[in-house]
Amino acid sequence: MKSEPSEFSIDTLYARPKHTDMWDGVRNYQARNMLRDSIKKRDLVFFYHSNCAEIGIAGIMEVVKESYPDPTAFDPDDAHFDPNSDPANPRWFVVDLKFKRKLKRVITLHELKSHAPLRDMRLLQKGNRLSVMPVQQSEWDFILSLE
DNA sequence: GCCAACGTTGGC
């Protein structure tokens, strides 16, 4: 999952009560579908820092609560308010994530691109802009071996 | 700040 650290970083998550927060504000249907349907409790998730000085994978989170409606979609004062999301038929979803650990160092995008075993990673495909995307087990293991 | 890639909107 991607976030701009100027908005919300791995350290922001750590500073939250119980090191846990909801992953709100996703407003893309493909990403929504993954949040809603595919991501399960106890899944592990890479925290990717985008659009910043050191772009790459910064840490690991754990899903502690499966999908439920994104409350920010119902709040007119929230930047992610969506008047078309009806509480009776919510359009957007969140999961709760708990900080697990930071990687020993940020594994940068540049470095990820340099490794053949990661060639097919969703993150590295051209034009990819999804903020939530799957990681294969083999990719996960390989990335952690780079630490 | 630039711009390629992509998603969404809305007129027709």
Next chain:
DNA sequence: GCCAACGTTGGC
């Protein structure tokens, strides 16, 4: 249903 216009993402 098509597609031009527009907005957003995110690396550089």
